Amino acid sequence: PPQTTTTTLPSAGALPRKASTIRTPKSPNIQPDGYFNGNPIHYKTYTPEFHSSSHCLGDNFGADAWKYRSCHFRNFCFDTSTQSFVLFTSPEQHNLETAMQNAKLTEFTPSFSLNTTVSIGGINFKWGKDHLHMEWFPELRSVEDVKSIGGYYTFSNDAVLLPFHSLAGFNPGHLVWDDFLPIYTILTMFNLLDGEKDLVLMRYKPTFLQWASCDRRWNNAQRKPFCKTMLKKFLPLLGQSLEIMTTQENVNVTWTEEIRNIGATNRSKYVCADNGAAGLGMLTDHGPKLHGWKKKDYEMTQNFGRGGMLYEFRNWMVNNIDIDPFKQISKGPYKIVF
Numbered sequence: 265p266p267q268t269t270t271t272t273l274p275s276a277g278a279l280p281r282k283a284s285t286i287r288t289p290k291s292p293n294i295q296p297d298g299y300f301n302g303n304p305i306h307y308k309t310y311t312p313e314f315h316s317s318s319h320c321l322g323d324n325f326g327a328d329a330w331k332y333r334s335c336h337f338r339n340f341c342f343d344t345s346t347q348s349f350v351l352f353t354s355p356e357q358h359n360l361e362t363a364m365q366n367a368k369l370t371e372f373t374p375s376f377s378l379n380t381t382v383s384i385g386g387i388n389f390k391w392g393k394d395h396l397h398m399e400w401f402p403e404l405r406s407v408e409d410v411k412s413i414g415g416y417y418t419f420s421n422d423a424v425l426l427p428f429h430s431l432a433g434f435n436p437g438h439l440v441w442d443d444f445l446p447i448y449t450i451l452t453m454f455n456l457l458d459g460e461k462d463l464v465l466m467r468y469k470p471t472f473l474q475w476a477s478c479d480r481r482w483n484n485a486q487r488k489p490f491c492k493t494m495l496k497k498f499l500p501l502l503g504q505s506l507e508i509m510t511t512q513e514n515v516n517v518t519w520t521e522e523i524r525n526i527g528a529t530n531r532s533k534y535v536c537a538d539n540g541a542a543g544l545g546m547l548t549d550h551g552p553k554l555h556g557w558k559k560k561d562y563e564m565t566q567n568f569g570r571g572g573m574l575y576e577f578r579n580w581m582v583n584n585i586d587i588d589p590f591k592q593i594s595k596g597p598y599k600i601v602f
């Protein structure tokens with residue numbers, strides 16, 4: 265079961281959001297029931313219009329389309345009992361998916377289909393065939409499951425839930441260009457970076473541990489540097505910290521004192537975000553190439569015309585650590601310390 269605590273937390277607070285391990289509700293009219301990895305949540309009763317949906321881009325319509333596909337989800341949920349990411353299908357969606365399986369009726373791949381897959385993280389093609397383990401999609405369940413429970417918890421702030429697998433986060437270069445850049449890209453791709461949404465990152469830990477990945481180098485004294493050390497140092501560039509970013513295996517759910525006193529904790533196993541996203545496969549700086557190690561890497565371009573976005577990516581990260589990205593540095597020497 266997930267790590268669930270009953271720490272008493274304030275109903276509100278005044279800690280700066282970018283430096284805090286507990287995010288506070290933006291609306292004074294919402295009192296949180298508790299916190300999911302430091303993000304305020306409150307219970308919401310099921311209504312008939314509740315269901316999940318998706319919108320996917322980047323499809324190349326081939327057998328390896330999952331490597332290129334990125335998806336935006338509505339009502340993207342996490343099951344705290346099974347540690348699973350979940351989408352809830354409506355009866356209408358189920359009927360549509362069934363109809364689309366009939367080749368005589370349809371000869372296209374709709375962007376809104378839930379019968380699809382993505383890559384949960386950037387792909388390192390030095391993994392060989394092992395890179396196929398990156399194919400992933402949230403578990404699909406009937407919306408009747410939420411109806412039978414009676415409701416779900418939702419983030420009190422407008423939030424984006426984004427699971428990702430770290431390609432090689434122990435290396436600062438890989439961390440920025442193979443994790444952070446794809447995260448920024450998918451957020452901008454679906455207009456989820458509007459300054460009002462809280463980013464709820466979760467590092468996805470797969471059952472198969474990829475070579476040179478964070479899962480093999482998290483805190484292993486025999487394999488320095490640690491992934492944990494690098495993420496702790498660099499996560500502020502995303503407005504994050506290790507205290508509010510866990511894996512799916514060790515989520516931290518806490519309850520306010522008011523909710524504990526009336527015995528109203530754990531009313532549902534589901535925590536849902538209005539928005540979510542997944543599919544970082546080809547959004548890295550190298551895409552299908554090997555970082556320029558092979559001559560054939562130069563037979564195609566990956567970042568052509570991407571300069572403006574890379575500059576915006578830089579400004580976004582600098583702004584997340586409360587530095588004016590447009591302020592000129594007037595004195596030297598200049599030193600960049602990692």
